[in-house]
Amino acid sequence: MKNIIFAFVLIFTTVYADAKIHGTLELSGMTFRALKGAKNGSAYLTITQTADDSDKLIGANCAFADHVEIHDHIAIPATKAKRMVEIGSLVIPGTHSNCSFLTCWFEAKPHPVSLKKGGKHLMLMTLKPDATMVDTMEIELIFEKAGKVTVIFRAENKEKGGSCCHEDHK
C-alpha cells in the first residue's frame, strides 16, 4: 500500500512540475538555467494553444531576476552566426491558425511553440544571487487572452555548468 501511495505522489509531483493547464493553454517542460557567475539566466518551456484562435505571450516576471525578456535567435547572414534579440512578444498559434475556413475540417491541429536553447527563450535579466542555488523557481507568464499564470520551472543540468550564451545581448 505504501508503495502505491509513493508511486501516486511521485506521478502527481512529476506531472505538477512538468505540465500545467491554463485555460486553453498547455504548458510543459518548464526548466531554467542560472549558472554561477553568469549575469543572466534563461528559461524554457513548450506552450500549446488547444483553442481555435491564437494567443500571445506578452511578458513574464520572476522574483529571481531584475526583469524577464522574451528573446529569439536571429541568424546573421554574413557570418552565419546567431545573435539574440528581444522580440517583445510571442504568438502561440491556435488550432485553426494555419488553415482556411474549408481546410480546417481536415487540417485543424495544435501548433506547439517550444522555447529552447538556441531558439526562442525567456531571458532572466540580471539574476539575483539566490537564483543559482534554488532547484525550482516560479515565473509568472502573461498572455494577451489567457491572462497571467504562475508556473514552476526546474533547474536544469546545474552540475554541467560552463558559460553559456547569455552575455552577448545588445
Ligand SMILES: [Cu+2]
Ligand atoms: Cu537571450
